[in-house]
Amino acid sequence: RLGIPPSDLADDGMFLRRVYLDTIGTLPTAEEARAFLADTDPTKRGKVIDQLLEREEYTDYWALRWADLLRVDREKITPHAALGMTRWLKTQLTDNRSYDQIVHDILTARGPISAESPAGLFKALDTPALASKSVSQLFLGVRIECAQCHHHPSERWTQEDFWALSGFFAGLSIKKMPDGSDSLLAQRGFSLKFPKTGEELPPRVLGGEP
Numbered sequence: 001r002l003g004i005p006p007s008d009l010a011d012d013g014m015f016l017r018r019v020y021l022d023t024i025g026t027l028p029t030a031e032e033a034r035a036f037l038a039d040t041d042p043t044k045r046g047k048v049i050d051q052l053l054e055r056e057e058y059t060d061y062w063a064l065r066w067a068d069l070l071r072v073d074r075e076k077i078t079p080h081a082a083l084g085m086t087r088w089l090k091t092q093l094t095d096n097r098s099y100d101q102i103v104h105d106i107l108t109a110r111g112p113i114s115a116e117s118p119a120g121l122f123k124a125l126d127t128p129a130l131a132s133k134s135v136s137q138l139f140l141g142v143r144i145e146c147a148q149c150h151h152h153p154s155e156r157w158t159q160e161d162f163w164a165l166s167g168f169f170a171g172l173s174i175k176k177m178p179d180g181s182d183s184l185l186a187q188r189g190f191s192l193k194f195p196k197t198g199e200e201l202p203p204r205v206l207g208g209e210p
Contacts (some may be wrong), residue, residue: 012037015045022051025061063089069138070106071124078182080114081123088116103139110186113174119184122172128192131169132162142206160194160201164210167192167203 010018015037020028026035036048052058066089067082074082092102109119125131131147145156147162171187191200202210 016048019045019052020036023049023061024055024057025064059090059093062093068123069116071134072120073124077113077120077123081120081182084114084116085118085120086122088118091116107135108186110184112177113182113184122169122184123174123182125169126165126174128169129162130190131172132166133166135169136165136206140206144206157206158206159196161206163192163194164201164204165206167201168204168205 013033016028016033020026038042041047063086067086070089071077072082072085077085092105106118106121109117109122111117111119112164113120120199122131125134128149133143133148136142137145142157144157144165146160147157147159149159151158168189170189170192173185173187175183175185177183189203191202193199194201204210
């Protein structure tokens with residue numbers, strides 16, 4: 001449709017290098033490469049993918065990638081919370097849970113920040129506005145941070161959209177527990193005031209109804 005010819009199918013050497021780097025973050029050993037290149041089985045690509053997904057390096061590598069996306073910063077959320085979030089992520093990957101299940105658990109997290117859970121994310125995203133723009137970009141692929149201050153003429157999302165989405169995170173707070181640890185309290189969101197007019201905007205998802 002665009003007049004751009006599609007790339008040819010990757011050869012075995014290129015495929016093996018890419019699938020290892022994308023899946024477990026390392027290159028194959030010389031022995032693994034030689035064995036794959038010498039294999040004449042027409043289903044060998046699918047088989048090597050299945051083998052890589054069963055390796056411990058897969059969960060280690062993707063837990064690290066997701067930890068970066070979820071702002072697992074030991075300085076921001078404490079070392080114990082960072083360890084708890086990383087262990088939680090590894091468990092999700094080991095159990096082969098679907099992304100919609102994982103995201104549901106992240107967005108509805110509550111309880112001790114240092115537990116094996118994703119609750120530490122909302123200690124890092126400690127304001128409704130920060131949570132709104134981070135969650136939108138991470139899980140919806142939509143960058144709405146510019147709409148916090150102004151409506152860009154070439155963008156669909158308005159300031160009202162930004163602050164209405166932020167309302168979902170207005171009920172989150174961090175409580176200090178008797179032992180000195182932090183716990184995420186999650187109550188229902190509420191209408192935030194639109195900065196320009198002071199009007200209350202009921203929470204709503206992007207493109208949805210209040």
